[in-house]
Amino acid sequence: MKSSVITFPGSNCDRDMDVALKKFGFKNKMIWHNDNELPKSDLVVLPGGFSYGDYLRCGSVASKSKIMQSVINFAKSGGLVMGICNGFQILVETGLVPGVLLRNKYLEFICKNVFVKLDNKDNPYFKNLEKDIFELHIAHNEGNYFCTEDQLKEIKDNNQVAIYYCNNDGKIEEEFNPNGSIKNIAGILNKEKNVLGMMPHPERMIDSCLSGEDGSLFFKNLLNNIK
C-alpha cells in the first residue's frame, strides 16, 4: 500500500508519521509542499507541526500551498486523506471537513495521553477495530473544535464524528475534555467518510516503551482496511 506524507515548511511530525507508516508496512513517500502532483497513493497524510509557523491562523497558509490542490482533488475523488493535529487544522481550512479549531480553553499548550471513544466504525479508518476506547496522545495549542449549531446537527445526522474525548471507561463528559472542544469532539470525518481529521497523534504510540501502543492497532487495521 502506498502512502504520501506532505511536508510543509514548519511540519515537524512528518518524520514520525513516515516511521510509523513504514513500520506497519506502508510504502511511504515524503512529498514537498511546493510540488504540483501527488504520486499514486492509497493514503495521503497531512502531518502535525506548525506549517508556515501557524501564522495568520493555524493551517490557513498551508491550505493554500501548491500541493494542496492535488490533495483536494484526490479527496474529492474519494481518496483517503488523513490530517493529524496541524493536519486537521489544515483540513478544516480547506473546507474538506466542517468546523474550526480554536485555541485551547485554558490558552495553554497541552501534551499528554487522553482516552478517545470511536463513534462509529462505518468508515475505512476504524472499520474492523475490536476496541471502542483508545488511549492516544495529544500535543497542541489549538485543538478546541467548534462549529455552529446547524453544522453540529448535520455532523451528527451524517455520523461524521470520528472520536470523542472520554475517560478510560468511555464516559464522554466535560471533565475529560482537555481543550474545550464542543461535545468533546476530537476528530471529524467528511460526509463521504474518506477524509479524517483528528487532534490525537497515533504515530506517537507505536511502541510499548513510548506513550502506549494503541497507535499500532490503528495503523495495522488501517493497512488491512486499505488492502
Add this chain to the structure above:
Amino acid sequence: MQVNEKLAVEHGLKVEEYKLICELLKRTPNLTELGIFSAMWNEHCSYKSSRLHLKKLPTKGKKVIQGPGENAGVIDIEDGDAIVFKIESHNHPSFIEPYQGAATGVGGIMRDVFTMGARPIANLNSIHFGSTQHKKTKNLLRGVVHGIGGYGNCMGVPTIGGQTCFDRSYNGNILVNAMTLGLVKKNKIFYSKAAGLNKPVIYVGSKTGRDGIHGASMASASFDDKIEEKKPTVQVGDPFTEKLLLEACLELMAGDSIIAIQDMGAAGLTSSSIEMASKGRLGIEINLDKVPCRETKMTPYEIMLSESQERMLIVLENGKENLAKKIFDKWGLDFAVIGKTTNTKNIELFFNSEQVAKIPINILVENSPMYDRKWRKTKLPKKNKIQKKDLNNLKILDVLKKMISNPNVCSKKWIWEQYDHTVMGDTIQKPGGNSGVVRVHGTNKAIAAAVDSSAVYCWAHPLTGGKQIVCESWRNLISVGAKPVAITNCLNFGSPEKEENMGEFVECVEGIGEASKYLAFPVVSGNVSFYNQTKEIGIKPTPVIGGVGLIKDYTKMITMNFKSEGNLVLVIGKTEGHLDQSLFARTILDEKNGPPPEINLFNEKNNGEIILKLIEDNYIKSAHDVSLGGILMGVSKMCIEGNIGIEIKKPNSLLNEFEYFFSEDQGRYIIEISKSDIKKVTSILEKNAVHYDEIGTLIGKSVSFNEKTIVPVDELKSYNNNWLKNYMR
C-alpha cells in the same frame, strides 16, 4: 558622535579598558569600533572574571570529542555516533520580557547545537523564580513557560526534563537556563574555525533588525529601577524561521561545502565573524551593504551589534555558492555573500564603499581583559543543635503533607504538560522522573539527561554545594540506568565585583571541578552568567549542572514508579541524620543556618557503580535518588507514580524518625527489588561495602509507618499534584 571615555563607560566598558583600547589601536576608536569592543569585552562574551577559574575544571576524558571553546561540547556514544550538548542562560532578558526572553534562550541553545551539524533531539531547562508570594512570580513563571514551549514545540524538539525552583533570592533576578542535546555522526561534526584565504563568507537566515542591540552588554550588568527601559534590548524569536534554518543547514551539511559555521548569538555578527577568523588565525572582510536588513537606514554600528535571532555565518568552499543558495532558496531563507577571509588578521568593515572599521583581531580576542578578582572564602558554618523538644510536637503525617506540597517538591506537571515532550517519537522517559530519556533513533541505545541545582547548599557552603550538584546529577542519571558520561554547566551568580559573590563563584567552581574529576564526569561545555543582581541584592549562588548519560540497551531503563506489591524497598547509602539546610529544617523548623550535608566522593562513586551493576543484572525494579526532602519525599513520589502503598518500618538506628526520614545525607538511593532477590542483592551490597537499610514492603494503596500512622496514596497525590495547578489558575 564623539567617542570618548564617557561614551565608553556608557557602553559598559571600564575607564582602564577604554584606555587600553586606545593604546592597543594607537588611536581613538570610531563609534562602530567602540561598539565592537564593548560587545567583545563584556563579561558575557569575554568571560573576563571567570576565565582564570574555569581553567581548573576537568574537561578531558576518553569519551570527550570536544570540550569547552566551541559552540557546544561533544561526547562519543559509540558506533560512530556522538552527542552535542550545552546549557546556556537567558536570565536578564527573561526577567524583562519573560516570553521572548525564554523563547530566544531556547532558540539560541538549539542553534549552538545544530551549528555543529547535530540534529537537536532533546531540550531541558532549569528555571528559578522568586518567592511564590512575590507579586511578579506568577506572571514571570507563566511567561517563561509559554516562551519555552512556544519555541521548542514549534521546532519539533521534545522537552524531556527540567527543574523549577522558588526562592526569595530570585525576586529581582529570575534564572532561565536552557539545555539542548543533538545527535550527529562522529565524522560529520562542524566547527567554527575558518581556514583558507579568499573564501566566501555567507550570511543565512533571518534579516537583521534593530532588536537586541547590546543584549550581551545588558546581560553583563546589574539591574536597577529603570530595568523596564531595557525592553528593546530583548530579542524577538521566530521559531518557524529557526526550524527552516535547521533543515536548510542540515541539508547543506550533508555535503562538503562548509569550511566553518557559527551561529549569530550574543553580540551577533560581531562575535561570530571575529571568532571564526580568530580561530583560523585569519582576517575577515565584510561588506555591510550586503547584509540583509529588515529595517531601513541601519548604520554599521546597528548592523554589527544587532542580536536579531535565527541567523548563521558560514565560511564556504569557493564555487559552492550556487549550490548553497539553492538550498536556502528552497527553504525561503535569506542568503548573501557578505565578505571573504583575508590574510590581514584584521576585521575590516565596509559600508557605502568606505571602510568604517579596521581592528586587529588579536586585540579583540587575545588582548581582551582578564581579571583575577578579589574573592572571599566561605567558612563551613557550625552545625546546629536541633533540640529534641523542637521535634516532640511534630506529627510525621502533618510534616509529610506539608512537604510533599511544598512549591519546590510538588509535581511540575502544569509546566511540562505545556511542553511537547513526545514529538520525534523516541521519548521513553518523560519529564517528572530522575532524568529524561530519549532513544538514539533507530538503535538500541538511549541518552539520559538531567538538570540540577542546589542553591541553598551552595549559599551555605559553596565548595560543598559545588560538589553536591555534580553528585546529584550523577545520581539522577544512574537512577534511570544510564552510565554518566559528561556534564555542561551554567554558572549563575551575582556581581563578580563583590568579593563575597566572587568567592561563591570560585569555590563552587572548585567544588564542581573536584567532584567531576573524581567521578570522571568531565565538563565539556558551559556558560557563566554574572550580575544576577538588582542593586545590592544578588541571587543565591546557583550553578546548574546538565548531566548526560548513556544507556546501551534501552530495554534496561529504570523508572521511579513502584512496580508491584510484595516487593521490598531498600535505602542504599548511609543515613546519618543531617538536617541542616534540609527542606525539613528550613520549612518545618524555620532554621536557615548550618552546613549543607557532607559529600563523600568515594561513597558516591561506589554506591552509584553498584546501583548500575544491580540494574545491569536485572535486580532493580524501580529506583530514585534521595534528594530534597529526604527518604520520605522520595518514597512518597515513588508511591504516587506507581499508585502502590508501602508499609514503612524505620530501621533500628540511633536516629529519631524525623532525622531518619527527612535528613538530606548524600549518596543515597531508594530501590525496589523482588523479595526472592533479597539475599543475592544484599550479598552484592555487602561484598562492595555499600550500606543499606531495608525500610519496607509494597502493599495496598496507603503509606503507613510502624503500623500506626496511615495516609492513602491518593491523598498524597492530590497534595503533590494540585499545588502548582491551583497556584497558577
